Amino acid sequence: MGDRPIIRVQHIVKSFGDVVAVNDVSFDVRPGEIFAFLGPNGAGKTTTIRMLTTLLHPTAGALELDGLDVTAHRTEVRKRFGVVFQDPSLDSELTAWENMDIHGVLYHVPRHARRERCELLLRMFELWERRDDLVKTFSGGMKRRLEIARGLLHTPKVLFLDEPTLGLDPQSRNQMWTHVRNLRAAEGVTVFLTTHYMDEADRVADRIAVIDHGRLVATGSSAELKTQTGTDSLEAAFLALTGTTIRDESATAADQMRQVARVWRR
Amino acid sequence: MPVVFILWLREVKKYLRSRVQIVASLGAPLMYLGVLGFGLGPVFRRAGEGSYLQFMAPGVIGMTVLFSAMFSGIAMLWDRQFGFLKETLVAPVPRLAIMIGRTLGGATVAVLQGTLIFVVTLIAGFRPVSLFAVPLAFLVIALIAVIFSALATAIGSSLKEMQGFQMVMNFLVMPIFFLSGAIYPLEGLPRVLGALTRVDPLTYGVDGVRGLLIGRTHFGVAVDVAVLLGVGVLFVVFGAWRFSKIEA
Numbered sequence: 001m002g003d004r005p006i007i008r009v010q011h012i013v014k015s016f017g018d019v020v021a022v023n024d025v026s027f028d029v030r031p032g033e034i035f036a037f038l039g040p041n042g043a044g045k046t047t048t049i050r051m052l053t054t055l056l057h058p059t060a061g062a063l064e065l066d067g068l069d070v071t072a073h074r075t076e077v078r079k080r081f082g083v084v085f086q087d088p089s090l091d092s093e094l095t096a097w098e099n100m101d102i103h104g105v106l107y108h109v110p111r112h113a114r115r116e117r118c119e120l121l122l123r124m125f126e127l128w129e130r131r132d133d134l135v136k137t138f139s140g141g142m143k144r145r146l147e148i149a150r151g152l153l154h155t156p157k158v159l160f161l162d163e164p165t166l167g168l169d170p171q172s173r174n175q176m177w178t179h180v181r182n183l184r185a186a187e188g189v190t191v192f193l194t195t196h197y198m199d200e201a202d203r204v205a206d207r208i209a210v211i212d213h214g215r216l217v218a219t220g221s222s223a224e225l226k227t228q229t230g231t232d233s234l235e236a237a238f239l240a241l242t243g244t245t246i247r248d249e250s251a252t253a254a255d256q257m258r259q260v261a262r263v264w265r266r
Numbered sequence: 267m268p269v270v271f272i273l274w275l276r277e278v279k280k281y282l283r284s285r286v287q288i289v290a291s292l293g294a295p296l297m298y299l300g301v302l303g304f305g306l307g308p309v310f311r312r313a314g315e316g317s318y319l320q321f322m323a324p325g326v327i328g329m330t331v332l333f334s335a336m337f338s339g340i341a342m343l344w345d346r347q348f349g350f351l352k353e354t355l356v357a358p359v360p361r362l363a364i365m366i367g368r369t370l371g372g373a374t375v376a377v378l379q380g381t382l383i384f385v386v387t388l389i390a391g392f393r394p395v396s397l398f399a400v401p402l403a404f405l406v407i408a409l410i411a412v413i414f415s416a417l418a419t420a421i422g423s424s425l426k427e428m429q430g431f432q433m434v435m436n437f438l439v440m441p442i443f444f445l446s447g448a449i450y451p452l453e454g455l456p457r458v459l460g461a462l463t464r465v466d467p468l469t470y471g472v473d474g475v476r477g478l479l480i481g482r483t484h485f486g487v488a489v490d491v492a493v494l495l496g497v498g499v500l501f502v503v504f505g506a507w508r509f510s511k512i513e514a
Binding site: 094103 | 284348349356358359513
């Protein structure tokens with residue numbers, strides 16, 4: 001792994017009106033590592049990913065991806081990452097191949113390379129036989145695999161996975177992480193992921209950052225977090241760091257702010 | 267250009283695969299043709315205005331294109347709700363290319379719908395005065411489609427929820443249709459109604475199509491086309507501006 005961070009987050013703040021969703025967060029992600037970003041519902045994980053993927057402007061602070069300022073060089077930054085959003089983003093009325101093809105065109109992958117890469121990835125994610133089927137006929141696990149394959153089509157340096165295993169059965173989750181580890185080994189891609197499943201983070205992540213109430217509360221390997229909190233599991237360490245109070249994401253102030261502005265904007 | 271083409275192709279493919287959408291979209295035009303076209307036909311004829319079916323067919327085609335084009339705004343809200351829009355917004359391409367691809371796709375679907383209704387009107391007994399004018403009429407139809415697809419993009423970019431589109435249908439699309447002169451002649455209207463028809467872009471679209479297909483025009487085809495071109499540029503710029511403001 002190289003020395004220069006592939007992602008550098010320095011003192012970022014994101015406010016929605018008076019509500020501070022992300023508050024003075026700083027961390028680095030090294031090239032080629034699998035970095036897990038954990039936190040309770042509404043802690044600021046998705047807001048951070050949205051800022052890193054150019055969908056939201058930070059209110060303050062600096063974001064760098066592969067040495068580029070994320071807010072100043074959005075187009076160049078976009079070429080360097082792939083993203084699997086928390087909500088599905090496939091076109092279910094198109095086939096798997098067509099979804100891949102559209103992505104390839106949007107990311108300027110030349111036709112010949114596009115075809116080769118689509119085939120490679122669809123085979124890697126065991127979707128080749130279903131390439132001409134409409135996505136609406138796929139299971140949840142297949143859709144997630146297709147989204148990851150699509151996110152890798154343009155050979156990004158960083159792959160963002162926002163809750164990629166949400167709603168999947170244990171078999172699909174296990175298979176998906178196997179794929180993610182394999183592709184890290186095969187392509188050296190850096191993986192930045194969020195998940196609610198502590199066992200997954202424990203198993204796949206090289207390093208973990210824990211965010212709560214918009215603030216970073218800990219960073220380190222799973223073993224370091226356990227040592228730091230005097231616990232014997234990542235879940236216990238997570239609870240020690242973030243408390244046991246149940247968070248209701250739909251009730252967070254940031255979401256309420258977005259709801260208010262939802263119908264007519266500006 | 268490849269970005270514009272692939273997003274245009276996506277809209278067209280989805281339309282051609284959706285038999286339900288094709289059949290459902292025939293409902294309202296067929297009702298207008300059947301009920302109004304034949305129901306009011308005798309009254310229209312007694313008033314010395316000739317065949318109501320001949321008069322109304324261009325209006326029904328215009329209505330079909332208007333509704334289809336505006337529904338591309340719903341498709342955009344759908345894409346926003348189900349995530350595909352986000353996939354395009356994080357891509358390293360200009361938003362303008364995405365907007366143009368989507369708008370042209372929506373416009374093409376609207377023209378295809380209009381073509382379908384044109385065939386239906388021919389079956390029902392509508393006869394254009396000149397076959398040579400038909401391609402020209404379709405150019406006007408394409409202009410109508412682009413105008414309202416661009417408007418739908420602007421509206422779809424400004425709304426975040428499907429429910430908002432119901433309001434758009436009731437308070438914008440229906441007035442645009444009813445004020446366009448699609449189902450009544452523009453001559454002799456009360457002053458206020460006459461003024462309202464003149465600020466409705468569809469009025470010029472229907473008038474242009476009618477002028478080319480049956481030789482009956484209120485403003486003149488040249489004026490109609492000039493207005494449509496002007497409004498088209500305005501709405502595409504407006505749609506592109508609204509689309510550039512979307513935050514996922």
